[in-house]
Amino acid sequence: MSNDYLYTKIFRMSNIEKLKKTYLKKLNADDLDLIIALVIKKGRSFVISHPEYTLSEYQSSKINLLIKRRVNNEPYAYLNGKKEFYGLNFFVNKNTLIPRPETELMVDNAINILNNKETYKNTALIDMGTGSGCIIIALADYIYHKSPIKYFTKIKKMYAIDISLPALAIAKKNATLHKLNTKIKFLKGNLLEPIIDHVRYLNPLKNSNLHLIITANLPYLTYSQFKKAPSIQSEPKIALLAGQDGLKYYKKLFKQIKFLRRINKNLRLSLLCEIDSGQLKKIKTIIKKKIPQINLQIKKDLRGLDRLIIIEF
Ligand SMILES: C[S@@+](CC[C@H](N)C(=O)[O-])C[C@H]1O[C@@H](n2cnc3c(N)ncnc32)[C@H](O)[C@@H]1O
CATH class of the missing domain: 3.40.50.150 (Vaccinia Virus protein VP39)
Incomplete structure (x- = not known):
């Protein structure tokens, strides 16, 4: 199964907690929280305190893209602009x-x-x-x-x-x-x-x-x-x-x-x-x-x- 397929599948069904479990091996927790917070337009503390939050498909695919860029060492400032x-x-x-x-x-x-x-x-x-x-x-x-x-x-x-x-x-x-x-x-x-x-x-x-x-x-x-x-x-x-x-x-x-x-x-x-x-x-x-x-x-x-x-x- 290709990585892309896996990313898409996980995000379709995921809430924040599942998503973190999936990506914490590739990205540190701070980076992950920051990316989720950026996309859902909430603070980092919201992301940390709402593991049950359900992401829309649009948010999931946007997070997916940003995670890939961050995993490739792109600085957070470029993701955030x-x-x-x-x-x-x-x-x-x-x-x-x-x-x-x-x-x-x-x-x-x-x-x-x-x-x-x-x-x-x-x-x-x-x-x-x-x-x-x-x-x-x-x-x-x-x-x-x-x-x-x-x-x-x-x-x-x-x-x-x-x-x-x-x-x-x-x-x-x-x-x-x-x-x-x-x-x-x-x-x-x-x-x-x-x-x-x-x-x-x-x-x-x-x-x-x-x-x-x-x-x-x-x-x-x-x-x-x-x-x-x-x-x-x-x-x-x-x-x-x-x-x-x-x-x-x-x-x-x-x-x-x-x-x-x-x-x-x-x-x-x-x-x-x-x-x-x-x-x-x-x-x-x-x-x-x-x-x-x-x-x-x-x-x-x-x-x-x-x-x-x-x-x-
Ligand atoms: C190290 S960055 C500094 C950017 C900014 N001043 C800062 O402190 O974040 C160097 C900058 O010099 C510019 N630069 C490179 N060669 C140059 C040149 N010959 N004349 C003028 N600017 C140049 C680059 O485009 C870049 O924006």
């Missing part, structure tokens, strides 16, 4: 990386920089490799909805850049969800190119007192790191892979920063880059070579791993 980050909900799909809790460190540190009295009045924020838009939207939410400080005179522009158009579509949807779509400009392009190349974006960069705050969670994995992690196989490769040493994009970004510094000697910069802790030594050497005379700080994530590099000049 949502992920929480920095206390906000974000739409995600197969074109966007699922926001990670460790990336909240980047938002915390960008807020610290914004709150610093020395941050220029004339500040532009750029989120490089925006994906779902989680970083720039969390920052804009803080600036426009939560902060007691009135930033309106301080923030000149907020940009979110990504090479992937489908990812940008989700980021825009998220900005609309959080009523921040008029505050952030979404641009398709290769790293800082849309900012450097387009004349209409060049003017603000020439402004003598501009403080550019760039958040960058660019791809930073090598192919062998990617291959060894089954949980990330469904996520877009374009969001994860970065050449032989995982530093392909950061190297290019540092080159672009060097160029920006050359075209605007008065430019002040705060660049925040998320990294893999194993890259620290190499990336520090590259930074010192490409953009000398900078202030460099390293921040650890909650697991004690070197996760964030902050470069300032």
Whole structure:
């Protein structure tokens, strides 16, 4: 008997209890409860406390499909289409990386920089490799909805850049969800190119007192790191892979920063880059070579791993 036939047969006759008995060998109880809760549109506690609940045929086949996807290691966030980050909900799909809790460190540190009295009045924020838009939207939410400080005179522009158009579509949807779509400009392009190349974006960069705050969670994995992690196989490769040493994009970004510094000697910069802790030594050497005379700080994530590099000049 084929597996498909078995799935269908069990679901036709099943209630929640039977279903759990069938699938608990393949999937852990939490995942199973979450999938059932998602489909029947109830909380997890309802699923746990109502083993007698009878599923409709439609619900059964939907659960069946989602279980198959989860068994194949697809993250729950893609089944659900949502992920929480920095206390906000974000739409995600197969074109966007699922926001990670460790990336909240980047938002915390960008807020610290914004709150610093020395941050220029004339500040532009750029989120490089925006994906779902989680970083720039969390920052804009803080600036426009939560902060007691009135930033309106301080923030000149907020940009979110990504090479992937489908990812940008989700980021825009998220900005609309959080009523921040008029505050952030979404641009398709290769790293800082849309900012450097387009004349209409060049003017603000020439402004003598501009403080550019760039958040960058660019791809930073090598192919062998990617291959060894089954949980990330469904996520877009374009969001994860970065050449032989995982530093392909950061190297290019540092080159672009060097160029920006050359075209605007008065430019002040705060660049925040998320990294893999194993890259620290190499990336520090590259930074010192490409953009000398900078202030460099390293921040650890909650697991004690070197996760964030902050470069300032
Ligand atoms: C690690 S994901 C980060 C997504 C999001 N910022 C987050 O923290 O969840 C990297 C993102 O960089 C984008 N990307 C890859 N290469 C790029 C490039 N050359 N220029 C701009 N964005 C790029 C990918 O499409 C992806 O959305």
